[in-house]
Amino acid sequence: MSGVNLSGIVKAYGAVQVVHGIDLDIAEKEFVVLVGPSGCGKSTTLRMIAGLEEITAGDLTIGDRRMNRVAPKDRDVAMVFQNYALYPHLNVADNMAFGLRIRKMPKAEIKTTISEVAEILGLTEYLDRRPADLSGGQRQRVAMGRAIVRHPKVFLFDEPLSNLDAKLRTQMRAEIKRLHNRLGVTSVYVTHDQVEAMTLADRIVVMNNGSIEQIGTPMELFNNPANTFVAGFLGSPPMNQLKGTLTESGAKVGETEIKLNGSVATQAGRDVIVGIRPEHVTLTAGEKTTALPISLDLVEPLGSEALLHGHFGKDSLVFKTETGGDINHLSGVGEVHVNASLVKLFDAETGHALSLGA
Amino acid sequence: MMKWNLYSRGDKFFAIVVSILIGMFTVATLYPFIYIAAVSFSSGFAAQAGRVVLTPIEATWEAYGYILTDPQFWISYRNTFIYTIGGTIMSMLFIIPGAYALSRPQLKGRRFFNLFIAFTMWFNAGLIPFFLNMRDLGLLDSMFGIILAFAVNAFNIILLRNFFEAIPQSFEEAARMDGANDFQVLWKVFVPLSKPAIATITLFCIVSRWNGFFWAMVLLQSEEKIPLQVFLRHTIANLSDDDEFAIVQTAAGFSAETVTAAIIVCSIIPVLIVYPFIQKYFEKGILLGGVKE
Numbered sequence: 195m196s197g198v199n200l201s202g203i204v205k206a207y208g209a210v211q212v213v214h215g216i217d218l219d220i221a222e223k224e225f226v227v228l229v230g231p232s233g234c235g236k237s238t239t240l241r242m243i244a245g246l247e248e249i250t251a252g253d254l255t256i257g258d259r260r261m262n263r264v265a266p267k268d269r270d271v272a273m274v275f276q277n278y279a280l281y282p283h284l285n286v287a288d289n290m291a292f293g294l295r296i297r298k299m300p301k302a303e304i305k306t307t308i309s310e311v312a313e314i315l316g317l318t319e320y321l322d323r324r325p326a327d328l329s330g331g332q333r334q335r336v337a338m339g340r341a342i343v344r345h346p347k348v349f350l351f352d353e354p355l356s357n358l359d360a361k362l363r364t365q366m367r368a369e370i371k372r373l374h375n376r377l378g379v380t381s382v383y384v385t386h387d388q389v390e391a392m393t394l395a396d397r398i399v400v401m402n403n404g405s406i407e408q409i410g411t412p413m414e415l416f417n418n419p420a421n422t423f424v425a426g427f428l429g430s431p432p433m434n435q436l437k438g439t440l441t442e443s444g445a446k447v448g449e450t451e452i453k454l455n456g457s458v459a460t461q462a463g464r465d466v467i468v469g470i471r472p473e474h475v476t477l478t479a480g481e482k483t484t485a486l487p488i489s490l491d492l493v494e495p496l497g498s499e500a501l502l503h504g505h506f507g508k509d510s511l512v513f514k515t516e517t518g519g520d521i522n523h524l525s526g527v528g529e530v531h532v533n534a535s536l537v538k539l540f541d542a543e544t545g546h547a548l549s550l551g552a
Numbered sequence: 553m554m555k556w557n558l559y560s561r562g563d564k565f566f567a568i569v570v571s572i573l574i575g576m577f578t579v580a581t582l583y584p585f586i587y588i589a590a591v592s593f594s595s596g597f598a599a600q601a602g603r604v605v606l607t608p609i610e611a612t613w614e615a616y617g618y619i620l621t622d623p624q625f626w627i628s629y630r631n632t633f634i635y636t637i638g639g640t641i642m643s644m645l646f647i648i649p650g651a652y653a654l655s656r657p658q659l660k661g662r663r664f665f666n667l668f669i670a671f672t673m674w675f676n677a678g679l680i681p682f683f684l685n686m687r688d689l690g691l692l693d694s695m696f697g698i699i700l701a702f703a704v705n706a707f708n709i710i711l712l713r714n715f716f717e718a719i720p721q722s723f724e725e726a727a728r729m730d731g732a733n734d735f736q737v738l739w740k741v742f743v744p745l746s747k748p749a750i751a752t753i754t755l756f757c758i759v760s761r762w763n764g765f766f767w768a769m770v771l772l773q774s775e776e777k778i779p780l781q782v783f784l785r786h787t788i789a790n791l792s793d794d795d796e797f798a799i800v801q802t803a804a805g806f807s808a809e810t811v812t813a814a815i816i817v818c819s820i821i822p823v824l825i826v827y828p829f830i831q832k833y834f835e836k837g838i839l840l841g842g843v844k845e
Contacts, residue, residue: 246725267731279722283744292740293730340730 196347196380197222198243202252205238205404213238214404215252223378225371229391230401230427236384237352239401243382244273244350256348272341273350276357278333280325280340286312287321290339297344311339314373331362338370342377349374351383355390367393388428392416400424422545425469425538431501431512436468437542444484445539448507452484455535456550466548469538472501472514475530483531488513490528495521502527585820592616592814596807615810619787619818627776628783629818635698635768635779636761642703643757648750650704651712652738666713673706679770686771693773702760702767708753715749716742751830762823784815 198220205213213235220226228236241247243254245266254261261269272293280289287308294304312318315335325333334354341349351370355363371394374381385391391398392412400407400415400423408420412428419425425433438447440458445451445468452468470486479485488504488511500521502513513530539548559567590608591599598609619625653659654666677685691697719742727737743750765781772778778786791808 244725244729246728266725266728267733271729273726273729275722275726277720277722279720279726281723281726281741281744283747292727292732296731296736296740340726344730 196257197224198348198380198382199255200239200243200252201254203239203242203249203254204251205235205242205247206250211250212404213242216406218399218406218409220380220382222380225374225381225383225394225396226399227383227385227391227395227397228399228401229385229388230407232386234401235404236386236401240273240350240352240382240384243348244271245269246273269348270346271348271350272344272346273352274334274337274341274354276353278325278337278357280333280336282325285322285324286317286328286336286339289325289336290343293340293344307343311343314342314376315339330358331366334358334366335369338373342373347380349379349381351381353385354383356385356387363390370394389430392428398428400427402427418547419469419538420547422467422469422540425540425547429471431472431514433538434470434472434509434511434513435540436470436506436509436511438466438468440464440466440539445537447486450484450486452486452532452537453482453534454537454539454550455482458539458550461548465542467540467542467545469540470511470532471536471538472512474536475513475515475532477515477527477530479531480533482534484534485529486532487529488527490525493521493524500524502530588813588816592810592817594810595805596810597805599809599813600807610805612805614806615814616818618806618811619814624775624783625780625815625818628778628780631695631777632762632779632781632819633822634695635764636758638699639702639761639764640754640757642699643705643708644750644754646704647708647712647753648743649738651709651716652742654709654713655716666710669706669709673710683770692771693777694771695777698764698768698771701771702764705757705760708756712746712749712753715746719745755827755830758826759823762819780815780819784812784819787815788812 198218200216200218200220203213203216203218204211216235216239218226228239230236238247242249243256243261245261245264249262256269256271281292284292290308290311291304294307299307308321309318312321315338317332317335317339320328320332320336325336328336337354354370355366358366367390370383374394383390383394395412397409398412398415399409402423407427408415408424410418415424415428419428419433422435426435436447438445438452440446440461440463441451442459442462443451444453444458445466447468475486476483486506488502488506490502490504492503494501494503495517498517498519499514500517502515502524504511504513504527515524517524539550540546541548556564586606587604590606591604592615593608593611593613594604595610595612595614598604603609650669654662654669656662659665676682686692686697686701689697691701723741723745724737727741732740763781764779765785768779769782769785772782788808791811
């Protein structure tokens with residue numbers, strides 16, 4: 195068993211509490227991504243799992259063992275740091291062997307392990323080089339190699355890709371995913387990049403202000419965000435959120451009444467936030483769609499798709515549409531059509547998602 | 553480097569003034585060396601008459617012949633090596649772990665200890681209490697006393713502490729995750745990463761030990777324990793008012809001046825030999841590549 199369980203985990207620096215009682219159960223072999231804006235407590239949570247920060251209150255167990263007071267080296271976890279933290283005075287092989295030597299693994303065994311891992315990561319020809327002579331992607335791989343050689347129960351990743359350029363990040367993301375599929379080691383990954391979270395995670399944990407906002411699979415979170423924070427955080431561009439009021443038959447936003455898929459008659463008069471994903475609109479009317487008039491400010495072509503930036507009343511909105519290879523026809527867009535079945539509703543006061551009656 | 557033609561008039565003026573100042577500084581630093589070397593190879597008459605300026609006059613080895621055959625010279629030379637090597641090793645054994653401990657945020661009472669150590673840079677008990685202290689510890693006229701007494705130097709500790717503090721914390725964390733304890737973090741990560749700083753401090757220690765004069769003179773009485781600098785002092789004192797020597801030197805072709813200069817040259821040589829080996833560590837950039845800034 196090498197699952198990780200966090201129960202009521204609190205971190206406080208003096209009187210300032212930065213993590214407010216987190217409960218999270220990570221299954222063996224699962225890849226869990228902690229995601230959230232800067233300062234949300236995700237890195238602190240990871241560092242508590244690693245043993246680099248003391249746990250103020252609550253229980254941390256890895257496998258069956260309570261780890262609150264266990265030293266980092268005895269937790270059987272390995273960590274990949276944001277800045278790699280490769281020892282500059284050692285070459286690649288020695289960097290990877292560092293932990294094994296300290297643990298007094300026999301020399302021959304170290305050699306075999308290093309060459310196996312180097313093979314997996316494509317580092318065989320770089321074993322003699324120092325970190326300074328490697329590219330960013332190679333350094334990142336060495337950092338992962340250093341974690342892998344120890345065969346730990348749990349991998350911890352602290353924003354490992356944030357120092358790489360966009361292309362390399364995409365490439366390394368795929369490598370991490372492949373590696374996880376191959377090694378099947380329980381992994382906890384921290385990032386502020388929602389694309390990384392969506393692509394890598396078995397389950398995503400969205401954090402904000404030291405608390406968990408929602409836990410779920412990427413598609414669960416995308417399709418059914420629990421609140422406006424999650425709705426605004428996941429998805430690129432984020433979900434459009436408009437203030438409105440429920441009526442007998444839909445949601446009134448400005449002068450427009452948006453049709454909804456389900457009955458809200460009993461809640462008429464309630465103030466809500468209407469959530470519309472940028473990609474959930476069409477430019478032509480269909481069955482059960484509502485025309486939303488917008489004043490278009492800007493068209494951003496992305497190639498096969500384009501982003502339409504516009505205004506509805508005072509609210510700025512962004513929509514995504516396919517270009518069909520040409521964006522000229524988009525400059526005249528004056529309204530988009532919102533599909534009733536894809537509209538999300540949130541309570542205006544609490545921000546919590548509302549379910550629609552049948 | 554910009555081309556001279558691209559310099560503005562102000563830049564040219566600045567460059568010329570800087571070159572002149574550096575030139576003067578270089579001459580002021582270098583000339584005493586050259587002068588001493590020239591005197592040591594000159595005849596006693598020339599040196600006494602003040603005729604030596606830049607090159608040896610009436611060149612001769614006589615002064616070296618005189619000191620190199622004096623057994624006391626070799627004893628004090630050996631002692632200086634013992635004090636320098638032993639003292640430097642002793643200093644590093646105190647300074648490196650001390651600086652590491654003081655650089656760690658988790659050290660309890662860190663502010664107090666740092667203040668306490670820095671305090672000794674400006675305030676200390678002074679000559680007589682220190683002497684009495686050494687006497688009471690039974691370290692007067694003791695070679696070990698000299699090695700131990702000056703092992704800890706606040707300035708060097710603070711210098712190295714600052715260097716340790718600048719090492720990114722993730723190195724320590726990575727080493728801890730890899731299973732290293734405090735000693736392993738220090739010796740396997742911090743020390744190799746701090747080679748330039750440690751080399752600098754080592755050189756400081758070596759030079760100050762090598763040139764150590766005052767305390768050695770105060771604390772050591774036995775001739776067989778004195779270092780070279782004290783021997784030099786004795787030689788100068790003895791030769792200046794030694795009538796017998798005055799007769800010998802006239803015949804032999806050396807004088808108190810040339811002998812003194814020869815001892816100084818002999819005492820400088822080892823430091824000159826060591827410096828190039830340590831100098832290679834005085835380069836920055838050893839941290840490059842390990843962490844992405």
